[in-house]
Amino acid sequence: xxxxxxxxxxxxxxxxxxxxxxxxxxxxxxxxxxxxxxxxxxxxxxxxxxxxxxxxxxxxxxxxxxxxxxxxxxxxxxxxxxxxxxxxxxxxxxxxxxxxxxxxxxxxxxxxxxxxxxxxxxxxxxxxxxxxxxxxxxxxxxxxxxxxxxxxxxxxxxxxxxxxxxxxxxxxxxxxxxxxxxxxxxxxxxxxxxxxxxxxxxxxxxxxxxxxxxxxxxxxxxxxxxxxxxxxxxxxxxxxxxxxxxxxxxxxxxxxxxxxxxxxxxxxxxxxxxxxxxxxxxxxxxxxxxxxxxxxxxx
Numbered sequence: 001x002x003x004x005x006x007x008x009x010x011x012x013x014x015x016x017x018x019x020x021x022x023x024x025x026x027x028x029x030x031x032x033x034x035x036x037x038x039x040x041x042x043x044x045x046x047x048x049x050x051x052x053x054x055x056x057x058x059x060x061x062x063x064x065x066x067x068x069x070x071x072x073x074x075x076x077x078x079x080x081x082x083x084x085x086x087x088x089x090x091x092x093x094x095x096x097x098x099x100x101x102x103x104x105x106x107x108x109x110x111x112x113x114x115x116x117x118x119x120x121x122x123x124x125x126x127x128x129x130x131x132x133x134x135x136x137x138x139x140x141x142x143x144x145x146x147x148x149x150x151x152x153x154x155x156x157x158x159x160x161x162x163x164x165x166x167x168x169x170x171x172x173x174x175x176x177x178x179x180x181x182x183x184x185x186x187x188x189x190x191x192x193x194x195x196x197x198x199x200x201x202x203x204x205x206x207x208x209x210x211x212x213x214x215x216x217x218x219x220x221x222x223x224x225x226x227x228x229x230x231x232x233x234x235x236x237x238x239x240x241x242x243x244x245x246x247x248x249x250x251x252x253x254x255x256x257x258x259x260x261x262x263x264x265x266x267x268x269x270x271x272x273x274x275x276x277x278x279x280x281x282x283x284x285x286x287x288x289x290x291x292x293x294x295x296x297x298x299x
Contacts, residue, residue, distance in 0.1 A: 002046045002254050003122045003153070005056040005144050006039015007111040007135035008072075008082065009090040010064040011283055013243075019097040034282040035071045036092050037111065038133040038160060038247055045251020045273065045287045046131070047075040051258050056081040056122050057136070058110040064089035071284045081121035085110035090135070100239035100278065106161065111136050116143035126152035129258045131250060132173070133158045138166055145172040154257060158250045164189060171208040175257075177250055183214045198222065202229065213267065215249055217242070221271050223263065232267045235275035235296060244283040249274035252293070272296045 014028045035044075039057050047053045055077050059065040061084050068089050072079060090109040096102045114136040122144075124130065130148040132141050132155065141157070148155045149172065157173035159166065159182045167189040170176050178186065180197065187200045192207070194200035197214065201224035204212045211225040220233040252273035256266035273293045280286035288296075 001125065002043075002051045002053045002129045002131060002258055003056065003124060004039050004043040004046065004053060004131045005114070005119070005122060005136070005140070006042065006131070006133045007037035007090055007108070008040040008055070008057045008059050008068050009035075009037035009092045009106070009111070010068045011036035011092045011094055013094045013096060013282060015096045015281070017098045019095055019101060019103055032282065033067065034285055035068050036283040037068070037090055038135045038158065039131075040068070040072055041244060041247035041283045041287070042131050042133070042158070042251040042254070043077050044071055044075050044284050045248045046255045047077050048287050048289050049252045049255035049273070049293070050290045051255040052078075054078040054081055054122065056114070056118055058083045058085045058113045060085055060087055060089035060110045062089055064091065081118070083113075083118065085113040087113055094243055096241050096243065096281065100242050102241065102243045104243070106135065108135065114140050116140050119144055119147050122147075124148055124151035124153050128153040129254045130155045131158070131254045132156070134161050134163050134166055138163065141166070142169045142172075145169060156250065156254050156257070158246070159183075159186065160246060171210065173210060175211045175213060175253075176204075177213045177215065177253065179215050179217075179246060183212070198224075198229070211263070213253070215246060215274070217245075221249070221267055223267055225263065228263070230264050230267060232264065232271050234271050237275050237278055239278035241281040241286065242278050244277040244286040245274040247283060248277035248287050251287070269293060269297075
């Protein structure tokens with residue numbers, strides 16, 4: 001079982017020919033809404049990868065909640081751990097430029113109401129895979145890492161969005177997944193030695209005894225464990241929208257670990273899924289099915 005403890009949002013997405021500079025107003029080309037939130041995105045990705053998934057989170061008592069949960073429901077994600085909050089459903093305001101790059105502003109809303117007491121709903125067990133991110137209160141993330149360790153579960157902590165104060169507990173996670181910017185910022189706080197990113201990844205793995213995965217966008221992914229180092233390429237694509245790539249990677253990576261795949265195979269499958277997610281707009285609508293990832297491997 002994969003347990004995802006994280007955020008649930010409704011994404012408000014505006015497309016433009018290019019992203020605006022500070023203080024600049026541009027005419028958009030289209031607007032849409034779509035379910036999102038890093039936790040929900042990763043839960044749906046894991047489900048589409050073929051895993052059994054339970055979601056722990058919160059939504060508001062508003063008109064956004066039903067749409068925010070719609071794809072999770074149709075994807076057969078267990079939502080018994082999702083509570084209603086008096087706060088509004090979380091939202092993400094997303095601008096997508098013509099080159100596929102994006103700018104995002106997140107309003108936590110009900111996601112701020114996901115507290116350590118909610119972890120009992122996760123029903124953590126030995127061998128479960130627990131996916132975590134930084135869009136819910138960090139004390140809840142920290143408590144979830146401890147609870148998962150006590151239950152014998154494996155934790156995958158995605159360091160997005162980057163938060164300085166989270167560096168203190170990164171070493172608790174069995175797998176830390178960061179993009180290159182997030183990893184470099186955490187390296188500075190953790191005072192990791194090394195002349196380049198590869199050396200600092202090795203230093204992190206040696207210091208913590210756990211694995212670190214660094215995603216590089218179109219350049220693929222790197223991973224360091226105390227005993228090995230891996231470099232896996234991404235698929236060669238022309239991106240339409242990169243907003244769902246990171247969460248798709250994490251969900252597929254968790255599902256691959258749950259299926260017992262060796263690390264390098266898990267990385268390759270997750271990287272391919274993340275690449276395919278860039279071919280469609282939106283976070284959850286862009287997440288590929290397992291059959292699409294299988295087909296990509298057999299090109």
